[in-house]
Amino acid sequence: MPKQRNSITPKGRYWILYLLPALFFYVIFMAWPLLDSLRLGFFTGNTPATRSFIGFGNYVKLFTDETSRTRYWGAFGHTWYFFLINMVAQNCLGMLFAVILTNPTMKGREFYQTVVFIPTTFAVLVTGYLWKLLLNPVWCGDTLVRMHLGFLARPWLGDQSTALTCVALISCWQWMGIPTMMFVAALRNIPEDCIEAADIEGANAWQTFWYVKYPMILPVVGMITILTFVNNFNAFDVVFATENVNGAPSYATDLIGTLFYRIGIAGQHPIGIPDAGMGAAIATITFFVLMAGVVPMLKYTQREA
Amino acid sequence: MCFALFAQGTKESAASATEKVTLTMGSWRTDDVEQMNNLLAAYKKIAPNVDIKFQPTNPPDYNATLRLQLDSHTGPDLMYARSYATGQELFNAGYFADCTDIPGLMTNFTASNLAPWQMPDGRMFAVPFAAVSHAVYYNKDIFAKNGLSIPSTWEEFLSVCDKLQKAGITPLANGVADEWDILECFFLGMVPNFVGGASERVKYESGEKKLNDADFVAAYQAMADVAKYCPKGFESVTYNDSQVLFNTQKAAMFVDGSWTAGVYKDATFQWGVFAIPAPKGRKTAICFHPDMAITMNSATTHPEEAKAFLAWLCTKEGATTASKNLPVGYFPMINFEIKLDDPHANEFLALNAGKETDARFVWPALMDLYAPMNQAVIKVMRGEITAQKAADSVAALKK
Amino acid sequence: MVIWCCIVLFPIWVLLINSFKTRLTIYTNPFWIPRRWNFDNYRSVLREGDFLTYFKNSLIVVLLSLLLVLIISSFAAFALSNWRGKTSHGLYLFFIAGMMLPIKIASIKLLELVRSLGLLNTIWSLVPIYIAMGLPIGVFVLTEFFREVPHELTEAAIIDGSTYFRVFVTIMLPLVRPALATVAIYNLIPFWNDLWFPLIFINEESQKTLLLGVTRLFGQYQTDWSKVLAVLTLSAIPVLVLYLSMSKQFIKGVTAGAVKG
DSSP states (O other): OOOOHHHHSOOHHHHHHHHHHHHHHHIIIIIHHHHHHHHGGGEESSSTTTOEEOTTHHHHHHHHSHHHHHHHHHHHHHHHHHHHHIIIIIIIHHHHHHHHHHOTTOSSHHHHHHHHHHHHHSOHHHHHHHHHHHTOHHHHHHHHHHTTOGGGOSOTTTSHHHHHHHHHHHHHHHHTHHHHHHHHHHHHHSOHHHHHHHHHHTOOHHHIIIIIIHHHTHHHHHHHHHHHHHHHHTOOHHHHHHSOTTOSSTTTTOOHHHHHIIIIIIOSTTTOOOOHHHHHHHHHHHHHHHHHHHHHHHHHHOOOO | OHHHHHHHHHHHHHHHOOSOEEEEEEESOGGGHHHHHHHHHHHHHHSTTEEEEEEEOOGGGHHHHHHHHHHTTOOOSEEEEOOHHHHHHHHHTTOBOOOTTSTTTTTSSOHHHHGGGBOTTSOBOSEEEEEEEEEEEEEHHHHHHTTOOOOSSHHHHHHHHHHHHHTTOEEEOOOSTTSHHIIIIIIHHHHHHHHOSHHHHHHHHHTSSOTTSHHHHHHHHHHHHHGGGSOTTGGGOOHHHHHHHHHTTSEEEEEEEGGGGGGGGGOSSOEEEEOOOOOTTSOOOEEEEEEEEEEEBTTOSOHHHHHHHHHHHTSHHHHHHHHHTSOTTOBOOSSSOOOOSOHHHHHHHHHTTTSOEEOOTTTTTOGGGHHHHHHHHHHHHHTSSOHHHHHHHHHHTOO | OHHHHHHHHHHHHHHHHHTTSOTTHHHHSTTSOOSSOOOHHHHHHHHSTHHHHHHHHHHHHHHHHHHHHHHHHHHHHHHHHHOOSHHHHHHHHHHHHGGGSOGGGGHHHHHHHHHHTTOTTSGGGHHHHHHHHHHHHHHHHHHHHHHHSOHHHHHHHHHTTOOHHHIIIIIIHHHTHHHHHHHHHHHHHHHHHOOHHHHHHOOOGGGOOHHHHHHTTBOSSOBOHHHHHHHHHHHHHHHHHHHHHHHHHHHHHHHHHHHHO
16 A cells, blocks of 8 residues: 555654754753853863963864873773773673563563662762772782682772773673663563564574574664763763772773863862863764764664664 | 951941841861851851851862852852962962952961962962871881881881881881872872972972982882882772771871871770981971962952951961861961860971971972872882882973 | 672672671671661761752652653654654754763853753752753654554554544553653663762752762761761662662563564
8 A cells, every 4th residue: 555655644844843842951951052062172271261262272282292192092992992891791791681581481580680770770989989899909808818719809990900891890780780671671572473483483592582583672782882882982980989080090990081071170180270172172072983983883773664 | 456457347247238148168178067167156156147158069079060160150159279270270260359458368377378379479369277287197006016116217117117017017008099199198298308398399390400300219219118018909999998997907007198187086096196207317397288278259249248257267366266176187377376176186286396398299380290290109109110210200291 | 690690789788788887897897797787877867857858859850850851752752753854864863962972061051051040059950951961862762662663553543533642642652661661760870860960050958969968978088988878878779669660660561562562
């Protein structure tokens, strides 16, 4: 039956009505302030009085000045590493848990699901403190030795080689609940008949997953990837709670999020004089990096129904 | 004279506005709410129509929050000011009021106490409020049990540490996880011993002396030497952990600032402080650092009342009341003689006797070197670089 | 699965038992039950009336923001999923761009804006900001889930004479209930635990949110962690309760969808 698009599907003008409230809040409280602040990327100076236009000066300085450059590329690399660990640990495990949780033979599903989610409800301050306590050889050393796990008594968070991995894993521990929840939702959405059909065809669990379920939840997988990607590039709280704003030790856990905060908002401790223009420059660059990652991802995983 | 002026001040405000005026005071000292409220209540007895509300902000966020509020004209009427460059910048931006003509300010403080809150041209942008000191906290009981006495030279200090370690006690509680504490309390507390006080510092600032000369290298080397006396796993030991280590007697000593003295108030053991000793042949100097000052917002709607409060702080009565309410470990900076109640606070002050004092080395003019120096100290303690390299890395960055 | 539970539950156990200890005993005995249970922390927290005020404030702000985010973004998502075209796609990207920039950078402008609206120092200053923060993710997730719903359902209803609006309310919304719950839960956490905006907008004691009130316990140099842990445990409870209630919605909606499909 040919689609009578013109009579059934309303034109854009109708839809704008639906979009108005969203646009109202979004533009006034997010888009406009953000764009205005990004404009600062082309200026230097912190107050209207001391501000002066320097074109791309901030960007140039970021990539040519020795210290700025080391910090930026360091943070950039760390953020990618952080993202990778999150992708693998958080999202793959999340997927695994979701599959387990949607398995009808699994007992106590709701209990496990809630348990997985509990860390997500905590303020990051709490998880930071808890894990700092647990990973500290000074407090845990004795207990570990008694359990014959003495080799685990290392300064995990204080060692440059292990700190970032630990922080990333702590972040996974905390946020595991979200992808698990979303994957559960997506898996449950798959119509029963598809699964039954696969069963009849004689597929085992693994095949059913890869060839039937996975393609059907691909949009959600894409969504989670995008969300993880974006959140990690703005990640700040978890480093702040487990280390400090500098990305101790020796900048090993410095992420783009902490770099931005240090430069654009709070300023280097203890001087505390930020460089709003430079901060805006960093944020703008981050934005473009994210867009460059998100748009292709969207094209790949979302379906145009 | 100030008293008369002050009395006139209150009469003025009483005459012009018998309606209540509420001022807000911003600060990074969330720890002092009780004490500050006492102080402000005492002030209220003198100026009953002025109500000052103390509204501190979580310390790590203070600078950022204050800036934002000042930038958008929602800042508090009175606020704590950071010293040197940070405060100067806010003054240059027009946020802090010029305090030079507050009665009693220029006369009741020594030049060196005014300096941290003074612009290069001599104008003051805040009223000095409190200073802090740095020393070695030590567990008297443990020392007595092991037959140890207070070391008078740096070499003796190291041997005390050695004896403690051989007896199975962690000598020092210091760690490097929070980064700032090892620099501000230990290294900068110790640097005057190695390079001299304020009169020498200016030579480094002007470039006459190099930041990687023998004295500095010796200082970095000293840090490297104490690393083995810090707890095992000190890379992960935070400032909070250090306090606990000392407080639970797991460590015998802790090189820290005077502000922690209040934490050990209820300690189950006897403790005291001694100055970080200088190497043999050098004179011990104390790092007595001007920390807090109060200033007023240049855009406040109640400039007279705010100014009156600041003027009160410059009088003997005001300063004494303020000192009574300062938390333990903070010392008044005014010229009048004020005796503090807490014995440990007096112990700290007594350390200053006969010694040269200076603010923390990088604060007056070399703040850009704070971060590189911090990293250098940490690296040297971990054994990643030699003391010479550490000194060189910082010297190379001096403009 | 069981291993993971242990990994999760153990730190939580540590959190709970340590909130019952006094400041120093946390460290002498970090992992086991306290030798002497110390209820002072909880007692003083609950007695100081402030806690309940903060709690009430947080609750109002969060629930209101969540409700509005859900309503507004589902309208927008419905529109975007049905409206094909370049403008629609552009608007979609416009919305999700909001996820990619740290909103902290716009703090000064937002502060000025809030001040000119006269909302400074009130909890109402937070609501529009949170709505703006929650919209991108709301639009993102809901558009996707709306697209999943077969177009035939909508068309059938239209042919039967219904308006798009009725389709929206009676058919679409129930079908995307899991997505709505997801968006709600996803936004619940940052709204409840947000520290930054209450910090810069609110100074008035009676208007502070819960987490902001907690940070008062953080001194410059010393922090009483056992007290902090007590407060934070208490503040995690409402979130957990809200989560549980929403996930029930979630399950209900999901099974409804499966049956219909």
